[in-house]
Amino acid sequence: MKICVIGTGYVGLTTGTVLSDLGHDVYCVDNDKTKIEKLNEGKVPIYEPGLSALIDRNKKRGRLHFLSDIHYGIKECPIIYITVGTPANEDGSQNLTAINDVIDSIGQSIHSHKTIITKSTVIPGTNEWIHQTLMEKGIDSNMFDIVSNPEFLREGNALADMLNPDKIVVGVKRQKPIETIKKLYTKIHAPYIITSLTGAEMIKYASNAFLATKISFMNEMARICDAYDVEISHIASALGRDKRIGPYFLHAGLGYGGSCFPKDVRALEYAAKQKDIIPEIVMAVQNVNDSQINLYLEKLTNELTNLNGKKISVWGLAFKPETDDTRESRSLLLIKKLLEKGAEIHAFDPIVQLSDPAITVYEDMYEAVKESDALIIATEWSQFKSVDWKKVKDFMKGNILVDGRNIIDRNHVAGYQFHYIGVAR
Numbered sequence: 299m300k301i302c303v304i305g306t307g308y309v310g311l312t313t314g315t316v317l318s319d320l321g322h323d324v325y326c327v328d329n330d331k332t333k334i335e336k337l338n339e340g341k342v343p344i345y346e347p348g349l350s351a352l353i354d355r356n357k358k359r360g361r362l363h364f365l366s367d368i369h370y371g372i373k374e375c376p377i378i379y380i381t382v383g384t385p386a387n388e389d390g391s392q393n394l395t396a397i398n399d400v401i402d403s404i405g406q407s408i409h410s411h412k413t414i415i416t417k418s419t420v421i422p423g424t425n426e427w428i429h430q431t432l433m434e435k436g437i438d439s440n441m442f443d444i445v446s447n448p449e450f451l452r453e454g455n456a457l458a459d460m461l462n463p464d465k466i467v468v469g470v471k472r473q474k475p476i477e478t479i480k481k482l483y484t485k486i487h488a489p490y491i492i493t494s495l496t497g498a499e500m501i502k503y504a505s506n507a508f509l510a511t512k513i514s515f516m517n518e519m520a521r522i523c524d525a526y527d528v529e530i531s532h533i534a535s536a537l538g539r540d541k542r543i544g545p546y547f548l549h550a551g552l553g554y555g556g557s558c559f560p561k562d563v564r565a566l567e568y569a570a571k572q573k574d575i576i577p578e579i580v581m582a583v584q585n586v587n588d589s590q591i592n593l594y595l596e597k598l599t600n601e602l603t604n605l606n607g608k609k610i611s612v613w614g615l616a617f618k619p620e621t622d623d624t625r626e627s628r629s630l631l632l633i634k635k636l637l638e639k640g641a642e643i644h645a646f647d648p649i650v651q652l653s654d655p656a657i658t659v660y661e662d663m664y665e666a667v668k669e670s671d672a673l674i675i676a677t678e679w680s681q682f683k684s685v686d687w688k689k690v691k692d693f694m695k696g697n698i699l700v701d702g703r704n705i706i707d708r709n710h711v712a713g714y715q716f717h718y719i720g721v722a723r
Contacts, residue, residue, distance in 0.1 A: 299482060300327065301370035303379040304400050305365070307450050308344055308557070308623070309417055310381030312456045317353050318362040321484050323529035325363045327371040329399075330649060337364040345622035345649050366695050368400075377482065380416045386561045390568030392421055401428055405435040408442065411477040413478050415445045419502055419562060421569045429471065441667035443475040446498035450505065452635035453556065454620025463488045469498025487587070504571070506562040507580055512547040513554045514586035520550035521593070530722035531704065550721045552628035552676060553590035555617035560587075560626040591632050594674070594702060595639075597719050601698050602671060607641030609695070611670040613663060614677025614702075615647035622649040629676035633657060644670065648679055666688055673699035678705045687714045 299322045303314035306328040318324040328334055340357075342350045356362035365371065372378060372682035391603045404414065416425055425446045428708050435441055446469030449578045451459045466488050468479050476492060485698065490540055493501065530550045538545030554560065563584055570577040595605075602608055617627040624630055633643050639655055644658045646666035652659050660666040663681075667673050667690055683705055691697065699711055701720040708718040 299377055299481075300375045301377040302327060302375035302381065303381055304368060304371070304403075305326075305380070305382035305396070305418070306330075306337065306343075307381065307383055308346070308453065308456075309354075309451065310350065311342070312346065312381070312451060313379060313381055313417060313449065315356060315362060316460045317482070317516050318356040318359075318459060319352055320516070321361070321481075322482070323358075323361055325361075325365060325366045325371045325375060327365050329366060329368065331366045334366045342452050346456050347454065347620055352457065356626055357439070359471060360385070368403045369407045369447055369553055369558065371406055372412070373409065375656045376410065376412060377478070378404065378412050380414065380418050382418055384418050384420055386564055390564035393425075394424070394564060397424070401431055404442075405437060408432075408437055410441075412442045413445060413475050414442055415447045415479070417447055417449050419448065419565075420499060421565050422499045422503070423498045425469065425499060429495070443470070443472070443478075444495060445475050446495045448498055448502035450502075453623055454618060461486060461682055465489055465491055467491045467493070469493050469495040471495060489697070503562055503566045503645055506559055507566050507583070509547050510554050510559045510563050510587070511579065511583045513549075513559075514583040516550050516720070517550050518586050519588050519723040528722060541680060542631065549704060551590075551678075552594065552632065553587040553712070555626040555631075557617075557623060557625040560584075561571045591628060591635060593721070594632065594700060594719075595635055598672060598674075598698070598700055599721070600640075600698075601717065605636060608641050608671045609669055610641045610643055611673045611694075612636075612643060612645045613647075613673065613675050613682055615645055615650040615659075615679050616650055619677055619679045620652045624650055624652070627677075630670060630701070632674070634674060642706050646667075647677065648681060667694045668693045671696035672700060674700040674702055675706065676702045678703040682706075684690060687711050687716070691715060 301317055301322050303310050303324060303326045306326050314324045342353060380400050382400055384392045387393055390475045399418055425444050429444045434443060448467055468490060470476060519533060523530045534548040537543050538548055563580060567580050568576050589673040599605060609681050612633055615624055615629050617623055636643055644666045646660045646663045675702040697715055697717050699718050708723055
């Protein structure tokens with residue numbers, strides 16, 4: 299099938315590339331001509347394991363194309379994916395400027411039937427609004443179908459998630475486009491959940507809000523465990539064995555970040571309040587997450603007395619491992635608060651090369667800890683679990699190790715005379 303994917307951000311690039319690998323003819327379009335030029339040169343703007351090789355393979359096969367002419371893509375392709383960004387406004391609502399621009403372009407270029415599939419995360423009611431807006435532009439409703447098909451991709455595992463999803467959610471106004479969707483994903487085997495346009499939007503928000511809730515719940519439990527001198531990992535292990543709960547997202551730490559959870563939870567709160575509903579649990583989830591960093595600052599301050607002038611090393615800048623995404627990174631928020639207290643920050647991340655004059659970033663993790671008063675592990679990269687701790691201790695001036703992700707064996711590092719600080723460990 300001939301497909302136009304509008305937007306070459308994380309979702310668009312992954313979606314377009316996988317669809318081309320499934321055998322479809324895919325045109326990824328973006329109004330950022332510099333980005334398109336780089337993609338045509340083989341330079342992928344994001345880090346996602348396996349993505350660069352898959353893009354290269356399908357470009358060589360002639361199935362994957364990158365261009366900046368959105369009108370050409372819309373005219374040539376009967377299937378259109380919307381994957382543009384929907385950043386948050388200060389009040390939690392979404393900035394739909396990019397969506398508006400896409401709908402304007404579609405309205406100008408429809409001359410044959412189009413199946414318009416929204417993968418961008420949009421607040422409930424947006425796809426109904428898209429349908430109504432196209433009709434107001436004078437386009438006959440028989441000339442298009444709107445489909446809400448949210449993505450559930452995990453950064454760092456996106457290719458596997460798209461090829462082996464646990465579900466495919468499809469929101470429609472009528473049955474006709476369902477068969478089109480099934481043909482698109484014919485090589486992907488997963489149960490379909492067919493619902494309304496708004497139902498599909500709500501599934502996406504409910505999913506992310508629930509996962510964020512599990513994280514904040516465990517962080518709150520860790521605070522209580524800390525007060526009673528209880529090991530939080532024992533609690534998590536027990537909960538994870540309960541089939542009603544499951545083992546995932548039960549790790550205490552700095553809290554959640556990234557491009558999805560913070561934005562989507564805020565947006566769900568906004569959407570609820572638009573209907574005069576006060577989402578108490580959703581609001582509490584955010585309150586716990588927003589205050590989690592302060593717990594670590596308090597623990598560190600208790601040990602160093604005064605952070606002013608102290609040299610603090612931070613391992614991990616990305617919001618999670620296996621990505622270069624720093625959006626809403628808990629590490630960067632922690633660093634910001636440390637800088638405000640006068641600390642000197644030296645950092646390392648396996649992928650992220652941050653350009654910030656206030657932070658010294660190293661290409662070697664051991665170089666980053668030289669003469670440091672304390673080391674903070676802020677992202678759970680796997681290489682931080684197999685460290686030469688003797689070398690780290692010899693390089694450091696102090697002996698404080700703050701495990702912001704509870705990934706280190708505290709007994710092991712104690713053997714090297716580290717003063718270990720975790721959460722409820």
